[in-house]
Amino acid sequence: MARRHAKTEDVEINITPMLDIVFIMLIFFIVTTSFTKETGATINKPVADEAVALRNGTILIGIRSNDDIWMNKRLIELREVRSLVERAKAENPEGSVVIVADKESRIGVVTQVMDQVKMAGVQGISISAEVPGG
Numbered sequence: 001m002a003r004r005h006a007k008t009e010d011v012e013i014n015i016t017p018m019l020d021i022v023f024i025m026l027i028f029f030i031v032t033t034s035f036t037k038e039t040g041a042t043i044n045k046p047v048a049d050e051a052v053a054l055r056n057g058t059i060l061i062g063i064r065s066n067d068d069i070w071m072n073k074r075l076i077e078l079r080e081v082r083s084l085v086e087r088a089k090a091e092n093p094e095g096s097v098v099i100v101a102d103k104e105s106r107i108g109v110v111t112q113v114m115d116q117v118k119m120a121g122v123q124g125i126s127i128s129a130e131v132p133g134g
Helices: 016-032 078-091 107-119
Strands: 059-063 069-071 074-076 097-101 125-127
Touching: 059 078, 059 107, 069 078, 074 078, 078 107, 097 107, 107 125
Parallel strands: 059 097, 097 125
Antiparallel strands: 059 069, 069 074
């Protein structure tokens, strides 16, 4: 009597659907993430009792105590502010502009930067400040 041996098949786990889902999730997170570009300068912000946190301040302009203007981690001239803000606004139309001015910076420089931002087509400009005790 001949014995029949059952052929055993190798069982494989198909991971293709899992890889598809992971890839789709990766694309979702990349598309929905908003990136904030830092000014690149160390700034001591003034304290304000009425400071309010903003969610979408994605275009940051820093003004140091010696009136140096910083954007995207590099030192820029006043005449460059308008073109850089226009370019940043084109990349992120929903973003707002936040000016992070040192408490020792001159108001004239801050005003000139605000004028350049307005000439770039941005109406809502915020000034960054520290919350007392925070």
